Amino acid sequence: xxxxxxxxxxxxxxxxxxxxxxxxxxxxxxxxxxxxxxxxxxxxxxxxxxxxxxxxxxxxxxxxxxxxxxxxxxxxxxxxxxxxxxxxxxxxxxxxxxxxxxxxxxxxxxxxxxxxxxxxxxxxxxxxxxxxxxxxxxxxxxxxxxxxxxxxxxxxxxxxxxxxxxxxxxxxxxxxxxxxxxxxxxxxxxxxxxxxxxxxxxxxxxxxxxxxxxxxxxxxxxxxxxxxxxxxxxxxxxxxxxxxxxxxxxxxxxxxxxxxxxxxxxxxxxxxxxxxxxxxxxxxxxxxxxxxxxxxxxxxxxxxxxxxxxxxxxxxxxxxxxxxxxxxxxxxxxxxxxxxxxxxxxxxx
Amino acid sequence: xxxxxxxxxxxxxxxxxxxxxxxxxxxxxxxxxxxxxxxxxxxxxxxxxxxxxxxxxxxxxxxxxxxxxxxxxxxxxxxxxxxxxxxxxxxxxxxxxxxxxxxxxxxxxxxxxxxxxxxxxxxxxxxxxxxxxxxxxxxxxxxxxxxxxxxxxxxxxxxxxxxxxxxxxxxxxxxxxxxxxxxxxxxxxxxxxxxxxxxxxxxxxxxxxxxxxxxxxxxxxxxxxxxxxxxxxxxxxxxxxxxxxxxxxxxxxxxxxxxxxxxxxxxxxxxxxxxxxxxxxxxxxxxxxxxxxxxxxxxxxxxxxxxxxxxxxxxxxxxxxxxxxxxxxxxxxxxxxxxxxxxxxxxxx
Numbered sequence: 001x002x003x004x005x006x007x008x009x010x011x012x013x014x015x016x017x018x019x020x021x022x023x024x025x026x027x028x029x030x031x032x033x034x035x036x037x038x039x040x041x042x043x044x045x046x047x048x049x050x051x052x053x054x055x056x057x058x059x060x061x062x063x064x065x066x067x068x069x070x071x072x073x074x075x076x077x078x079x080x081x082x083x084x085x086x087x088x089x090x091x092x093x094x095x096x097x098x099x100x101x102x103x104x105x106x107x108x109x110x111x112x113x114x115x116x117x118x119x120x121x122x123x124x125x126x127x128x129x130x131x132x133x134x135x136x137x138x139x140x141x142x143x144x145x146x147x148x149x150x151x152x153x154x155x156x157x158x159x160x161x162x163x164x165x166x167x168x169x170x171x172x173x174x175x176x177x178x179x180x181x182x183x184x185x186x187x188x189x190x191x192x193x194x195x196x197x198x199x200x201x202x203x204x205x206x207x208x209x210x211x212x213x214x215x216x217x218x219x220x221x222x223x224x225x226x227x228x229x230x231x232x233x234x235x236x237x238x239x240x241x242x243x244x245x246x247x248x249x250x251x252x253x254x255x256x257x258x259x260x261x262x263x264x265x266x267x268x269x270x271x272x273x274x275x276x277x278x279x280x281x282x283x284x285x286x287x288x289x290x291x292x293x294x295x296x297x298x299x300x301x302x303x304x305x306x307x308x309x310x311x312x313x314x315x316x317x318x319x320x321x322x323x324x325x326x327x328x329x330x331x332x333x334x335x336x337x338x339x340x341x342x343x344x345x346x347x348x349x
Numbered sequence: 350x351x352x353x354x355x356x357x358x359x360x361x362x363x364x365x366x367x368x369x370x371x372x373x374x375x376x377x378x379x380x381x382x383x384x385x386x387x388x389x390x391x392x393x394x395x396x397x398x399x400x401x402x403x404x405x406x407x408x409x410x411x412x413x414x415x416x417x418x419x420x421x422x423x424x425x426x427x428x429x430x431x432x433x434x435x436x437x438x439x440x441x442x443x444x445x446x447x448x449x450x451x452x453x454x455x456x457x458x459x460x461x462x463x464x465x466x467x468x469x470x471x472x473x474x475x476x477x478x479x480x481x482x483x484x485x486x487x488x489x490x491x492x493x494x495x496x497x498x499x500x501x502x503x504x505x506x507x508x509x510x511x512x513x514x515x516x517x518x519x520x521x522x523x524x525x526x527x528x529x530x531x532x533x534x535x536x537x538x539x540x541x542x543x544x545x546x547x548x549x550x551x552x553x554x555x556x557x558x559x560x561x562x563x564x565x566x567x568x569x570x571x572x573x574x575x576x577x578x579x580x581x582x583x584x585x586x587x588x589x590x591x592x593x594x595x596x597x598x599x600x601x602x603x604x605x606x607x608x609x610x611x612x613x614x615x616x617x618x619x620x621x622x623x624x625x626x627x628x629x630x631x632x633x634x635x636x637x638x639x640x641x642x643x644x645x646x647x648x649x650x651x652x653x654x655x656x657x658x659x660x661x662x663x664x665x666x667x668x669x670x671x672x673x674x675x676x677x678x679x680x681x682x683x684x685x686x687x688x689x690x691x692x693x694x695x696x697x698x
Contacts, residue, residue: 018555018594018597018626018630018633018634018666025629025630025633026629028632028633028636028637029628029629029630029632029633029636030632031632031636032631032632032633032634032635032636032639032654033632033635033654035635035636035639035652036632036635036652036653036654037691040692069629070627070629072627072628072629072632073628077628092629206367215572223564245367248367275625275627276624276625276662276664277367277662278419278421278624278659278661278662279378279421279422279426280374280375280378280418280419280421280441280661281367281374281378282381283377283378283379283380283381283382283385283421284367284374284377284378284381285367285381286381286382286384286385287377287378287380287381287384288377290381290384303384303385304385305381305382305385307656310627312627312629313625313626313627313664315625315662317367337692338692339691339692342386342688343389343686343687343688343692
């Protein structure tokens, strides 16, 4: 039963157990995605960008996102009516080239222009920025919505500011439904910016994602939790002994609520898996966090549970809270015809 | 930064990093699930069963499934119009009590009775069987569809026969759409049995699910693949050195095609994650397997990619092929309003 010693096969900067030999996994993966969802999307390969086949007739502004791969279903899984019009997936954990963003934006642009939904990382800001300059030279109006929700990076003395993580899905959902109403570029840019500003996320890891060099977890946790981990495995400022889950969720909620700007008590809650954490656990966490909202005098305008913005195969989860303005609720509840957003977001309580 | 040594907290027979202290995770998880999808399902707690809120007006036969937990989104994720009417989730990797199946069946039964979709394991057969006897005594007609698709257990000298795994989703989808047409009990029982008989699955693991006793993988693979692993971590007859992914997929397809009974060349292909395998990899595998079908003279009637029947947080994947009779295709393509089945299954090719 024993064979030769295993060799980690390197793809880009990450080893995957299952990938085509000698290839970057991203091109094959986007082909597979586009084949499985050919009713929803169309793949363009040079440079790689994926375009939604259908958009609401009234949509005047195209919505584009993208970023490094390894966070699937983000972003291509949110292509379709009610959400995004085109995405530019980069290599694993690496910003897409500005040419890919440019091509995606050209495909997506509506009569009133295009909005870039950009997670706040230096590479993404630069590449979306270069594409935006090119688009403006071509006469396309461009807005930018920067998503910077990661509370773990709040107050750090960096030029970049907070990282963009789980709130991206909330921004894309609300912005998509608003775009379908025929809103213009400035209005949508302001809306998306407001949604991002009303959102904070916090992530913990119990096991790091698989490392490129070793095939083992990228960092050792020895039974502790990385409290405030990033979606590329950026280490938290603190690893902590594993508390009882109730205490962990309570601590995360306390910090999220304290970190949120003032606003309505009505919140969307996202319980997001970081990759390898089971749905069984995520639904337990959702139940604890829902009760925790009530205890804090907050109401729940929506609850989204699943693996939406993972860090490859990291074990862990994030919580996102968005304080919802009343006018956003219909956008949250509107149907989205995408590969990955759940069929409905409405709920009875 | 270092704290006291970590302790694995035991829940039922499994340790989970994130669960409520002292509780079995399943009750909290089904509450969280039912809260997140309150538009779709209603939870009943004693005994635990979950019931779909909506069913097609013409449906005359209720569809019930269930089984041990740890395979989420199976089965509750497939509750709703076009698929299941009620489910009985058991403890992790343990059959539900027959009383839970009985209650689920009473809630689901239509004027022409109820069908039990049962994965082929001894405990499930016994508990669904006891419930069926009780139901018949109550005057409810009961059919059973046994799903036994796991090729790795074909030809084993056991009384139980092949295990039920990934094809469960295909059976539930086709049977659900057929039930919505108003078909009767015998017709649906025969259809479900035919779909199961036309299906074979094969699973590989690159890392075992987390073990109860150690918090480590339940079995060591040392870089090899468990070729033919079960969805509860049942070891394969062989672990093999890790082949290039193209060779692995080709071998699996060869064996699946050889193991399938004769039938149409048109197939549904399911690429299913075992828990911790990234969507990035699953879509790569989907692309390789789709090409492999074409090379073997088969056509693709449908392609489903995602984590649908995992084994907790096992890393690995399964392939399922179902030879599709022409009359099944509309059922496969019909919309399903559930938490976990993708919005559409149609595809252009």
